Amino acid sequence: MPSEINYNHRHVASGTVISGAPEGYVLTVKDLRDAIATLPDNAEIIFGTCSHGQPQHFYRFKTRGENLLSIELG
DSSP states (O other), rough: OOTOOOOOOEEEEEETEEOTTTTOOOOOOOHHHHTTTTTTTTOOOOOBBBBTOOBOOEEEEEETTTEEEEEEOO
């Protein structure tokens, strides 16, 4: 895990995992960059499953404001 990972947010760090805190967590671009900094360009990203157990699939990125990017799953 890169030493530059931003630990100033309220999150739970465990090994190579950064998870949302129980009261919620805002993921920033810096957090995402830190998390993928050592991965090669062809590394795959998966999104896990929804509450019904079905896999989530990437749909699109959409800019929602000057400082807001929506990552939509379907």
